[in-house]
Amino acid sequence: MENQTAEVLVLGAGPGGYTAAFRAADLGKRVVLVDSEPTLGGVCLNVGCIPSKALLHAAKVIAETKEMSENGIAFGPPSIDLDRLRAWKEGVVGRLTGGLAGLARQRKVTTIRGYGRFTSPHELRVDLADGGATTVGFEQAIIAAGSQAVTLPFMPVSDPRIIDSTGALELAEVPRRLLVVGGGIIGLEMATVYHELGAKITVVELLDQLIPDADRDVVTPLAKRVGRQYENVYLKTTLTDVQATPEGLVVSFDGAKAPATDTFDRILVAVGRRPNGKLIGAEQAGVTVDDFGFIGVSKQMRTNVAHIFAIGDVVGQPMLAHKAMHEAKVAAEVAAGKNSYFDARAIPSVAYTDPEVAWAGATENEARAAGVGYGKGVFPWAASGRSLTLGRSEGLTKVLFDEATGRVIGCGIVGPSAGDLISEAALAIEMGADAADIALTVHPHPTLSETVALAAEAFEGTITDLYLPRRS
Amino acid sequence: MAAVTEVSVPDLGDFADVPVIEIHVAPGDVVSQEDPLVTLESDKATMDIPSPAAGTVRELRVKIGDLVSRGSPVLVLDTEGAAVEPPPLTDQQEPPTLDAADPVAPEVDSAQGPAARSASMAAQDGAVAAPAGGPPVTALETGPPADFDGVHASPGVRRLARELGLDLTALSGTGPKGRITKEDVIAGVRGPAGGATAAVAAAAASAAGAGAAAAAGAGIPEVPAQDFSKFGPVEVRPLTRIQRLSGPALHRSWLNVPHVTHDDEADITDLDAYRRELDTTAKAEGYRVTLLAFLMKASVSALREFPRFNSSLTPEKDALIYKSYYHLGVAVDTPEGLVVPVIRDVDRKGVLELSRELGAVSARAREGKLTPADLQGASFTISSLGGIGGTAFTPIVNAPEVAILGVVRSKMAPVWDGSAFVPRLMLPISLSYDHRVIDGALAARFARHLCHLLEDVRRLVL
Numbered sequence: 001m002e003n004q005t006a007e008v009l010v011l012g013a014g015p016g017g018y019t020a021a022f023r024a025a026d027l028g029k030r031v032v033l034v035d036s037e038p039t040l041g042g043v044c045l046n047v048g049c050i051p052s053k054a055l056l057h058a059a060k061v062i063a064e065t066k067e068m069s070e071n072g073i074a075f076g077p078p079s080i081d082l083d084r085l086r087a088w089k090e091g092v093v094g095r096l097t098g099g100l101a102g103l104a105r106q107r108k109v110t111t112i113r114g115y116g117r118f119t120s121p122h123e124l125r126v127d128l129a130d131g132g133a134t135t136v137g138f139e140q141a142i143i144a145a146g147s148q149a150v151t152l153p154f155m156p157v158s159d160p161r162i163i164d165s166t167g168a169l170e171l172a173e174v175p176r177r178l179l180v181v182g183g184g185i186i187g188l189e190m191a192t193v194y195h196e197l198g199a200k201i202t203v204v205e206l207l208d209q210l211i212p213d214a215d216r217d218v219v220t221p222l223a224k225r226v227g228r229q230y231e232n233v234y235l236k237t238t239l240t241d242v243q244a245t246p247e248g249l250v251v252s253f254d255g256a257k258a259p260a261t262d263t264f265d266r267i268l269v270a271v272g273r274r275p276n277g278k279l280i281g282a283e284q285a286g287v288t289v290d291d292f293g294f295i296g297v298s299k300q301m302r303t304n305v306a307h308i309f310a311i312g313d314v315v316g317q318p319m320l321a322h323k324a325m326h327e328a329k330v331a332a333e334v335a336a337g338k339n340s341y342f343d344a345r346a347i348p349s350v351a352y353t354d355p356e357v358a359w360a361g362a363t364e365n366e367a368r369a370a371g372v373g374y375g376k377g378v379f380p381w382a383a384s385g386r387s388l389t390l391g392r393s394e395g396l397t398k399v400l401f402d403e404a405t406g407r408v409i410g411c412g413i414v415g416p417s418a419g420d421l422i423s424e425a426a427l428a429i430e431m432g433a434d435a436a437d438i439a440l441t442v443h444p445h446p447t448l449s450e451t452v453a454l455a456a457e458a459f460e461g462t463i464t465d466l467y468l469p470r471r472s
Numbered sequence: 473m474a475a476v477t478e479v480s481v482p483d484l485g486d487f488a489d490v491p492v493i494e495i496h497v498a499p500g501d502v503v504s505q506e507d508p509l510v511t512l513e514s515d516k517a518t519m520d521i522p523s524p525a526a527g528t529v530r531e532l533r534v535k536i537g538d539l540v541s542r543g544s545p546v547l548v549l550d551t552e553g554a555a556v557e558p559p560p561l562t563d564q565q566e567p568p569t570l571d572a573a574d575p576v577a578p579e580v581d582s583a584q585g586p587a588a589r590s591a592s593m594a595a596q597d598g599a600v601a602a603p604a605g606g607p608p609v610t611a612l613e614t615g616p617p618a619d620f621d622g623v624h625a626s627p628g629v630r631r632l633a634r635e636l637g638l639d640l641t642a643l644s645g646t647g648p649k650g651r652i653t654k655e656d657v658i659a660g661v662r663g664p665a666g667g668a669t670a671a672v673a674a675a676a677a678s679a680a681g682a683g684a685a686a687a688a689g690a691g692i693p694e695v696p697a698q699d700f701s702k703f704g705p706v707e708v709r710p711l712t713r714i715q716r717l718s719g720p721a722l723h724r725s726w727l728n729v730p731h732v733t734h735d736d737e738a739d740i741t742d743l744d745a746y747r748r749e750l751d752t753t754a755k756a757e758g759y760r761v762t763l764l765a766f767l768m769k770a771s772v773s774a775l776r777e778f779p780r781f782n783s784s785l786t787p788e789k790d791a792l793i794y795k796s797y798y799h800l801g802v803a804v805d806t807p808e809g810l811v812v813p814v815i816r817d818v819d820r821k822g823v824l825e826l827s828r829e830l831g832a833v834s835a836r837a838r839e840g841k842l843t844p845a846d847l848q849g850a851s852f853t854i855s856s857l858g859g860i861g862g863t864a865f866t867p868i869v870n871a872p873e874v875a876i877l878g879v880v881r882s883k884m885a886p887v888w889d890g891s892a893f894v895p896r897l898m899l900p901i902s903l904s905y906d907h908r909v910i911d912g913a914l915a916a917r918f919a920r921h922l923c924h925l926l927e928d929v930r931r932l933v934l
Contacts, residue, residue: 339637343620344627
């Protein structure tokens with residue numbers, strides 16, 4: 001391949017990378033997009049958000065049909081054809097990544113498949129996937145190199161029974177007993193899938209609650225449900241050893257309620273993701289990478305080298321596609337001479353578990369730690385007609401308000417479709433809405449979205465769907 | 473190895489936050505001393521920033537549209553001797569900007585601590601990495617460094633402010649509960665608090681999307697666009713830079729100032745005879761003595777007599793600022809459009825000195841060589857159409873000034889002297905004023921006083 005030049009080089013074609021490439025192209029830049037994978041879309045589309053949602057939908061169908069049998073509609077136990085399920089999931093992924101390739105073509109974005117490393121502040125060497133190498137000279141670059149799953153040092157390296165999220169999504173088999181290491185979003189989503197597919201699940205988490213970033217009261221309904229469903233949930237517990245034996249993986253635990261050892265058919269390691277900052281020759285370009293692999297950026301997404309930007313997982317937590325996409329637009333716009341800034345006040349997080357857990361803005365834990373005076377309005381879904389008609393009553397909507405200004409500063413929701421409900425809170429935070437603004441906005445009845453308004457009414461003291469003692 | 477010099481904006485007059493409108497060099501260009509590097513635009517003038525030394529441009533620190541002030545970095549120059557630079561990259565015009573060209577030290581600081589700690593904990597112990605980020609980099613921001621945290625403004629408004637380089641923390645909102653609205657941002661860019669130029673304000677107006685309606689202020693309906701080519705052949709020619717700048721300024725004055733124009737006329741028969749005498753002598757010395765110099769002297773006398781005409785309203789509009797100086801703006805017609813250079817300290821200058829200065833400044837205006845200092849500080853303005861014709865007109869007050877004197881061509885007219893009509897040279901004057909500051913009676917007195925002075929030039933020296 002001939003050497004290439006680009007006005008804007010984008011390294012990495014995940015949600016951040018392709019968004020940056022497309023936005024820069026739309027602003028008139030000649031863009032080259034480099035990624036080592038055969039399809040665009042990065043982890044999110046290929047081995048992350050999208051395939052996991054397909055499998056979670058399957059899990060939801062299984063769960064709902066099972067629960068409905070108690071209410072007069074019985075289907076019998078599901079017959080699961082893993083090959084067809086996998087093919088359907090891959091079809092969804094293929095449709096989306098194919099769509100991206102089309103969008104790249106329409107914008108005349110040059111895509112190069114290969115592993116890119118910087119060799120100078122204005123050159124990237126790409127070891128092509130098809131063999132050989134090429135050099136891309138660039139005026140400006142946007143690093144969107146993403147992250148990869150953290151591995152545990154004491155795990156047997158090459159045992160195929162030890163998998164990360166990518167391996168879990170491959171759906172090679174449904175193990176009889178699955179150990180999920182890490183009680184965060186990724187681990188619990190895959191636990192949800194494998195539980196409904198028939199695996200007995202054990203979850204082990206270092207801290208004292210599942211999804212430790214969210215407030216405890218928002219996680220409790222999920223914790224209760226999985227506590228009933230799963231074989232074991234061990235909190236405040238660590239793994240100390242794993243031995244691979246032909247009969248299974250023998251795991252040693254250190255935790256109050258965990259046994260000393262137990263044997264599992266598979267282990268899913270979901271203990272976090274490590275940024276890829278150290279794997280791209282950033283130092284050759286003069287870009288500073290910290291010890292852990294993060295690249296520091298300004299609010300305009302510039303690294304310490306003015307003409308090189310970085311976005312997405314590689315610049316810091318939270319490692320979420322929607323954060324990367326917004327940062328991508330800022331970087332592309334600044335590269336094109338616009339004065340854009342990453343000014344977002346709320347980046348929603350969602351666990352697509354059953355029930356879903358979602359939060360945006362400040363959590364109570366954060367508000368307390370920051371010493372912010374806040375008040376809250378809470379609406380339990382047991383009083384929501386819509387939730388009860390779904391056969392569910394454990395949900396909760398909690399909205400936090402700044403005591404000084406009355407403005408929404410955060411929101412946490414647990415329950416079916418919580419991930420779709422959180423956007424209203426994010427908009428409220430960005431717009432500086434207060435409780436009355438939400439409470440006085442007419443929400444349709446009966447809906448789950450109504451619970452956001454009812455939480456605001458609870459804070460305002462105008463709610464009639466609950467009886468709350470008068471606030472002093 | 474060559475010395476690396478950072479070129480910054482020199483002291484070119486009393487201005488701040490002026491936009492860069494042209495960049496004449498690119499990285500790698502070899503420049504000589506005094507070569508223009510970039511062009512800035514302030515009020516109604518443009519100025520070039522010359523290179524302080526010969527050398528090679530290493531890196532630009534500005535881009536078109538950036539707002540700069542005295543001391544703002546413009547570019548990095550390798551001063552000569554450096555011509556033996558590293559060989560150019562094969563496919564690149566731009567030299568590497570590493571090493572000295574990127575003096576910003578990466579701020580690897582303690583903020584990375586939590587990230588590394590929690591993540592490594594996760595790696596060992598099986599937790600999800602806690603929220604954290606890489607080390608912050610702040611020194612390269614191109615806009616106001618202000619954090620907009622806590623500002624009551626929607627994301628769209630925040631983006632507009634970023635695009636326009638406006639610091640929202642310094643702005644108060646007019647929306648519900650003090651929300652900063654799009655209109656507030658536009659007003660902030662235009663107003664004295666924003667300190668930006670008309671060009672930026674125009675950008676604000678177009679960026680606002682709501683268009684000229686929002687830009688014009690309180691809900692003034694926009695003139696609907698028309699396709700004139702339906703009616704016959706048309707051609708679009710862009711306005712000159714001066715016209716693009718003066719247009720919004722005039723519009724602003726016209727919309728903000730409640731205008732009244734008071735007409736009067738002065739008998740300048742004797743003044744004109746005296747002026748001709750002086751002019752004949754002056755011509756031999758290479759300059760002209762025009763009526764304008766006398767109008768300026770007479771205006772200063774009238775301003776002293778009626779100091780309200782030499783004042784401005786405070787931004788809060790609850791007080792008047794009286795000025796103890798007499799700098800007069802003089803509207804000059806140039807091929808590029810209307811400019812208003814300022815003659816300073818008119819009260820301390822004689823008619824001949826003023827005449828010489830007017831000649832020089834008019835010449836510079838026509839050549840487009842006025843500096844921002846030439847255009848600032850007027851307390852009163854005179855617009856003379858005497859060289860062309862007319863009988864009366866309505867000049868627009870150059871806000872925040874409160875009055876402007878317009879004059880048209882003098883003409884011989886029969887004047888009743890009590891017993892007979894006698895031919896006298898009469899000069900029509902049109903005094904526009906801000907009715908918030910000046911009432912009609914005061915304007916009539918001012919105009920009368922002015923005419924009285926012009927009618928007997930001896931009074932000018934009193």
